[in-house]
Amino acid sequence: MKVFRGVPQYLKRMDCAIAIGNFDGVHRGHQALLAEVVQAADLRGLIPCAVTFEPHPKEVYPHGHQVLARVNNIRDKVLDIGACGIQRVIFLNFNERLARMTPRQFAEEILVEGLHARWVTVGEDFHFGYKGLGTVEDLKALGKELGFEVWVSPTLFHGTSRISSTRLRKALLDNDLFEVNQLLGHHYHITGRVVHGQELGRTLGFPTINMDCIPVDKNGEPAVKGVYAVFVHGLAPYPLGGVATITCRPTVTEGQPKKYLLETHIFDYHQDCYGKIVRVEFLDKLRDDKKFANLEELKAAINADAQKARALVGMASSDVQLTEQYG
Missing domain, CATH: 3.40.50.620 (HUPs)
Known part of the structure; x- marks a missing residue:
């Protein structure tokens, strides 16, 4: 093409x-x-x-x-x-x-x-x-x-x-991922290049890959925000489970210009992937993004998010295996 x-x-x-x-x-x-x-x-x-x-x-x-x-x-x-x-x-x-x-x-x-x-x-x-x-x-x-x-x-x-882009956009803004899946025929996804970040996740024990390719409106606001269970494609022969956040980092960037990033913690993955093209596939929403009082509260929330996401990713992986086995 x-x-x-x-x-x-x-x-x-x-x-x-x-x-x-x-x-x-x-x-x-x-x-x-x-x-x-x-x-x-x-x-x-x-x-x-x-x-x-x-x-x-x-x-x-x-x-x-x-x-x-x-x-x-x-x-x-x-x-x-x-x-x-x-x-x-x-x-x-x-x-x-x-x-x-x-x-x-x-x-x-x-x-x-x-x-x-x-x-x-x-x-x-x-x-x-x-x-x-x-x-x-x-x-x-x-x-x-x-x-x-x-x-x-x-x-x-x-x-x-x-079926229209207007209806799809509204479903994304309403966090109705089931409706989104029906309109697309697949899970919503964002594809882009992994860039260097501030490595805050690494200091909290949850290293992330960072992408700055979020589709936004002319005011810089995306249709999708929050924390999600995801699959990551492009780093292995099979999808990797993870937890992703579309965030402007309200806990650590107060007073700074607002810019949304896609930050994804991939479970049990430790390889360097800067510069690689990856696709993040959104399975389910866990919660909205929010500002925490301090980094300890943020770390506890990330840990809880990761546990929920692992369970959802495991269920999705089982569904994929059954589909491949039985069609």
Whole structure:
């Protein structure tokens, strides 16, 4: 899979099947849409591509929307899109020029001239062009004129409500991980590079790996906070159990600028892993993050968290083994 910032200028002309969307969370609705692109590309001899936007349009022009907490960081968005079989991911810079394009300009300059689209799929609520004035019907009409097919992917429901990034984001903010799992089709995860920290966990007897790749809103607030039982992928041939905290370290950083980190203590793991790419998979929430009176109280809380997480990880490991054994 190849990733491009902006329309690629140096590739040979290769006709594409394209899915367009923000793909925040890459939930089951997105996965279905991307699967349609892969299937259409295979049948027509096209390259399956996904076109998305950075920054998110609602961050640039909120138009009364609430501050948007991201579900994915960019790495996870790319990896999850690629897992659906997409071969190219194109991030369009959502700037003033792109925002002011008419629907026709977007179709002509981006889809046809830039990406050589021959088949395009979007969701039922897709809008494009200046102020989102273009509709799916406009896209179909432009496709007939400019030479690309348009398929409008039907909305996917879970229960009585549609699957959407808004619903997924709310489930994360409400700490409803069961709902999150149903919307994603898997556990929520965050992937990133291990960085050096202040080594406070080591002094408390619980060394952690630290990651600063938390998806946040424009005010620096994440959709996910607190303490979780987790699996860690990427450091061994099998998932490693642990306890993770998404925290701004309120006990030791009072008065300092707020910055959230993902700190994960991996059970019975003592190897150096700075610079490695790991994925933290969230199994269950243990509690909210909180400020403690002193480091001794913090240490006692971490110890209690670790014991609870070990039990939950053990149960999850048993479930995985039974699934692998009996399908």
